[in-house]
Amino acid sequence: MHGHHGHGAVAFGHKHHHGAAGQGVHPAAKRIVLVGNPNTGKSVFFNALTGIYVDVSNFPGTTVDVAQGRWGDDLVVDTPGIYGVASFNDEERVARDIILQADLVVNIVDAVHLERDLFLTQQLIDMGLPMVVALNMMDEAEAQGLKIDVRLLEESLGVPVVPTAAVLGRGMAELKAAIPHARPGRVDPTIMAKLKEWYGASRPSPELLLAAEGDAEVAARAGVAPMGAREELYIHRRQRVNDLIARVVVDTRDGGGLAERLGRWMVQPITGIPILAGVLVALYYLIGFLVAQQVVGFTEKSFMKGVYEPFIKGLIEQIIDPSTPLATVLVGEFGLLTMTITYLFGLLLPLVIGFYLALAVMEDSGYLPRLATLVDRALTGLGLNGRAIVPMILGLGCVTMATMTTRILGSQRERRIAVALLGLTIPCSAQLAVITAMLASLGPGFAAAYAAIIVTILVVVGTLLNQILPGKSTGLLIDLPPLRIPRVGNVVRKTISKVQMFLSDAGPLFAVGSVLLSVLQISGWLEGIQTLLAPLTVGWLQLPKEAATAFVMGFVRRDYGAAGLLSMDLTSMQTLVALVTVTLFVPCIASVMMLFKERGWKEAVVVWVGCLVVAFGLGGLISQILI
C-alpha cells in the first residue's frame, strides 16, 4: 500500500552510470536533480520542465514522495524540500541519495528568504556539483521592498543565477536556457583546504564533504572515515552566507504587510484559536454538511442505490441464479458490485475529495506550520510537539497514511504515543463521513457530546502515556513560511493524487472485505459471531444484536463498522454509544498492517488489544450511564 511513498532512491539504484542501464536513455542524457528548501515553489519548476504531476507539500517534512520525469533526453528528478544535505530525517536521506547521483543540480531558492535558502545553496556548491540557481519569487521580493544584486550574487556563487517568478511563468524560458550552462561554483576555500588535509582531496567531492560533515553512512560508502566537523563547517558556511547576503541584498522595508500580521494572528492563541475555530467550522460545513449530506445524498442515495444498484442487480440476476452463493457475493447484501461500489464511489469518494481539498488548501497556504505552533503547548502535555498535528490531521483523512507519517516525529517515544492515539481516538475520513452524517441527524448536542468524549479520551490517554513511557520527547523547531494564497493548480493536483492513492489503497481492501462478509453470511458464521458477541453488544453496550456485525466489519475496514450502523434502527443514545465504541474500536486492516510494519509486532499487539479493551470498556460504561 502506498507503494509510491517508498524511498524513491531505491528505484534509482546506486550507480552513477545510468546510461548503462540501457532503458532507452540517450547516452548523453543527464540526471537533473531539483533541490530546494520547503516552500520554494520547486514543484512548479518540475511541472514546467516535465509536464508531469508532482505532489507538493507546503508543510516542512511531510513529503517523501519523489517524482521524476523527462525533459528532452534528460531525466528530471524532484527531491523533498530540505534545509540542508545530511541525514537528520527521512526526507534528507532521500534527498541526499538522489543528490549524490546527480549530474546537474537546479537549486531553487526563495528570494525573500535568502538567509535560510543560501545555506543549502552553498553546501551544494561545496559538493562541487554543476549547478544553476533559480532565484524564485522575485516578484514577491520586489513587492516587499527587497533589492537583490543578481549579478553580484551570480559572481559570488560562481554559478548561473536566473531570477524567476515561477507561478507567473516568468523566467522559465531563461532558466531552461541556462541549464546547459550549469557549472560548479566557488567552493569555500577553507572547506576545500580541510578536505585536502583530511582526505587528500584535490577536487571537491559530494561524498567527501558529507563524510567530513560527519555522515557515517556516506563515509562508509566512500570508504573513508567520517569526521566530526559538522559544526565547524556549518558555522563557517553560515558566516560565508551571511557575508554574501550583506553584500547582495538591500532590505528597504522591514515587512509588516497584511500577510505577516495575519500569520501572527494565526499563532497567537487569542486570535489563533478563533481562527482555528473558524477553520473547523468551515471544514465542518464543507465536509459534514455540504459533502456528507448534499453531495452524498445525491451520489449514494439517488444515484447508486436508486439507479445503479437495481440496474446491476437486474443484470447479474439475469445471468446468475440469485439463490447461488456467487450471486450473493456479487450483488447480495455485502455484494462486490453493490455494497463495495456504492460505499466506495457513492459515499467515500465525495468525502475523501472534500477532505483532501481542504487539507491541500491548508498546506499550500502555509497555515499548517502556524497551526503546529499554536497547538504546540497543548500537545506538549501529551508527550508530543506541535508537529504531531500533521499526523493527527492526516489521521482524519486516513489513519494508515497518518501512521506512516509519524516518522516525521523526532523520537521513538513520540511515534509510539502518536500511533497509539491515532489507532484509538482519531476517526479516519471514511469513518468520519458516516459519523458526521449520523451526528448531523441527531443534532448539535449529540455532536458536542461525541466530540467531548473523544477529545477527553485523547487527552487522558496521551497524558497517561506521557507519564508512563520512559525518555524525553523532542521540542518544536519549525520554519514558518510566508502565508501565500493557495495556488488552484497545486491544490487540485494534490487532491487528485491523494484521492487516487486512497482509491488504489482502499479499493482492493474493500473488495476483500466484502467477499469475506459474504462468505461469513453464506456459511452462517456471521450469525454465529453475532450470537457470540451478543452478551457484549446487547448486555453491556445495550445495542441491537446486529451491531456485532458492524464491529466485525470494523475489523475489515474501519468505516464499514460505522457505515454498518447507519442502516440500523437506533435511538439517539444508542447511536452515540455505538459511534464512540466504533471510533475507539480497532483500526482498519490496512492501518493495522501499517501498525505492525512501523512499530513491530509487540507494540502493535499492545496497541490493538488496548484499543479493543478501551473501546468496549468505555463504550459500555457510557451506555450504562446514559441508557
Next chain:
Amino acid sequence: MQMVRSCSRLTVDGPRRDPPRGGTTMTLDMVRRGDRVRILHIDDPQVRFQAIRFGIGEGADVRCAEKLPAGPIVLRRGRQEIAIGRNIARSIRVEAI
C-alpha cells in the same frame, strides 16, 4: 533556577557588574515579545545544527516576534521566522542587545 545558572555564567566582562540593558544574559524562554537578543549557546546538538541552517545559530542576532503563553517563541531574523518550543527555549542562552 534557570536564571541563576545562566546569569552566573557568561558575564563576559569582569565579575559582578550590574547588568545593564544590553548584555544581560538569560534563557530564551525569558525574552519578551519585541526583545532583541543574541543567541549565545544552544545545548542540544541537533537543535544547534538546525538553528545554523535556519540562520539563528550561536552568535545570530534575532528578535522575538511572538511569544505564546507557556508555548513556543517565534524568532525573527530578516524575513525568516522560526517557532521554537518552550522546552527547547529553556536550553538556549541569549544575551539582550
